[in-house]
Amino acid sequence: MVKQISLALVLLLLFADLVWAQRAKATQEDDRAARKQWEEDQRADEYANSLRRRDWLKDRLILQLGMGTKYPIMGKDWFGFGAGVEYITRWHASAFFTGGFIPASEESEFPPGSEGMSGFSLDGGMGWRAGLAYYLFPKSPIHLGFQISYGTVFYDHKAEPDGGIPQDAEPGTEFVRPILICYGWEFDVTISYLSDQWYFLQAIVGVYSIGNGKQDNGGKSHWNSFGRKNPSWGWDPLKELRGQDPAENLVTRGDAGNTEAIPPVGLVFGIGIGFAFEELFPDDTEIRRRERESGRLKQNQFRNTSSAPKKPSAPTKKSARKLIEDEDDYE
DSSP states (O other): OHHHHHHHHHHHHHHHHHHHHHHHHHHHHHHHHHHHHHHHHHHHHHHHTSTTTOOTTTTEEEEEEEEETTTTBEESSOBOEEEEEEEEOTTSEEEEEEEEEEOOEEOSSSOTTOTTSOEEEEOOEEEEEEEEEEEOOTTSSEEEEEEEEEEEEEEEEOSSOTTOOOTTOOTTOEEEEOEEEEEEEEEEEEEEEOSSSSEEEEEEEEEEEOOOTTTTTTTSOSBOGGGOBOTTEEEOHHHHHTTSOOEEESSSOSSOOSSOSSOSEEEEEEEEEEEEOOOSSOOHHHHHHHHHHHHHHHHHHHHHHHTSOOOOOOOOHHHHHHHHHHHHHHO
């Protein structure tokens, strides 16, 4: 009987060793498989993020805010403020549309209340712009770009309010100088920052063309060829009847001649910031990378939740009373 029990114990120990060996082997195989999968994911992520295939410009939708040209207009003394939307295609060409406003303000040279003369405030207005752009250097976060657009490109104000200034105007009276908004074409060079981050930055310098309101059509109409508009020249019919030059400069005070007005061609500037969405039409490699990243975030969130230390429970009345009694005995 003793021999049988001893034999059974030996067989049980041998069986247990075999079971533990199988379990250890299975655990090692699982660890090797997990390690192999992790290495494959690392290589896939490195390839997905490598410069060989990364294109920061492909299929990006950008919501923008800015001031100056493109957002949507620049003036002689101030800027317009606006917002817009732009979509960059996989071929790095984009289309954009912006709209905004020109704030009304007081004239710094002759503000209302100036001693001995009437004051002026500057009228505000609205603007818009639509255009096409092309960006270079898709694998770098800094992109050189070129764009052409049409819309409101420049503005100035009339030298005098509509109807002129009454001779009996009292000092300190406020008059509004109407705004003159020019329409035309603009060519810009841009420097932009756009990577896989959410933010978008852009600096713009450009040249506009609005035509010459005096030379192109005699000043009778503000519209010129190719949809351009330069309203800085007016038309005086009385001078025309007298045989004088009827073209009238609207933006220069006093008798400064007819040589100065809003230039037909000029230089403009602008800056903008924006929110850039992720690539809207990713390929299979990018889709799998996002799935792996999402899975890792979920795992980390689960680990942080499960490993969070438990808050100590509040002491009961009985334990608190016992603590007080112990302190009294100690004293």
